Amino acid sequence: MNTTVCLPGRIGPHALLITTAAVPLTGWAVHAVALHRKLSGARRELADRRDSLTGLLGRDGYTTRARQITDRYGNAALVVFVDLDHFKQINDGPGGHTAGDRVLAATAARLTAWAGSRGAVGRLGGDEFAVAVRIGPARRELRLAQLSALLAQPVEVEDGVLVDVAASIGAASPDVLGTTDLSVLQRAADAAMYAGKHTGRAVLAGPQHATVPSINGRRAGRPGTAVSGRAA
Structure with a gap:
């Protein structure tokens, strides 16, 4: 049996317009939710993507984890940039590119061991790496010196054949720069790294490194605080 429901009054033109628009508006809302989920999934996929050679985080994944570390640990956080010399x-x-690949893989393993399970290590591209880790001011100098010595150890690229390795290291910390902004910390660490290029010592950025103009993060900074380490 059909049931008819009678509504009092007339349906005006404005009410009809609203009723007609309700269906496409609902469709757009569903579409927006689906699009948001798809974009969120794509961002998570980028963040989880690993470098195929070293197994390290890619740039996006590293950036996400590094921000978490600097936000959580504040003045006890340390951001480090590493660039292999020569x-x-x-x-x-x-040994050609095979030797180069083994040096990159060995460097990645050493950085991962140094940073520990709670640190974030990423390969930014080529022979450039970045680390975000919790290291308080009291232990910073010792730990950076340890990193310098670790990265300067020769790498075995084939049976019995060793290759000398040297790395330039720059570091930046919120307590020195007065900010936990990752972009500022990375710019300062990058400038400090170039200030100490080919010295075999890690350079801890000072406030002046945060204001060094750069093009793609590549312009040498002014001298900073050098932390003793093994010479390259």
Whole structure:
């Protein structure tokens, strides 16, 4: 049996317009939710993506984890940039790119061991790496010196063949720079790294490094606080 419901009054033109618009509006809302979920999934996929050679976090994943570390630990956080010196010579040497790949993999393993399970280590591209880790001011100098010595150890690229390795290291911390802004910390660490290029020592950024103009993060900074380490 059909049931008819009678509504009092007339349906005006404005009410009809609202009723007609309700269906497409609902459709757009569903579409927006689906799009948001798809974009969120894509962002998570980027964040979880690993570098195929070293197994380290890619740039997006590293950035996400580094922000979490600096926000959580504040003045006890440390951001470190690492660049391998004379890496092109290794790639152009007798072992070729195979030797270069083994040096990159060994560097990644050393950085991961140094940072520990709660640190974030990423490969930014080529022979450039970044680390975000919790290290308080009292232990900072010792730990950076340890990192310098660790990265300067030769790498075995094939049976019995060792390749000398050297790395430039720059570090930045919120307590020195007065901010937990990751972009500021990274710019300062990058400038400090170039200020200490080829010295074999880690350089801790001062406030002046945060204001060094850069193009893609690549312009040498002014001298900073050098932390003793093994010479390259």
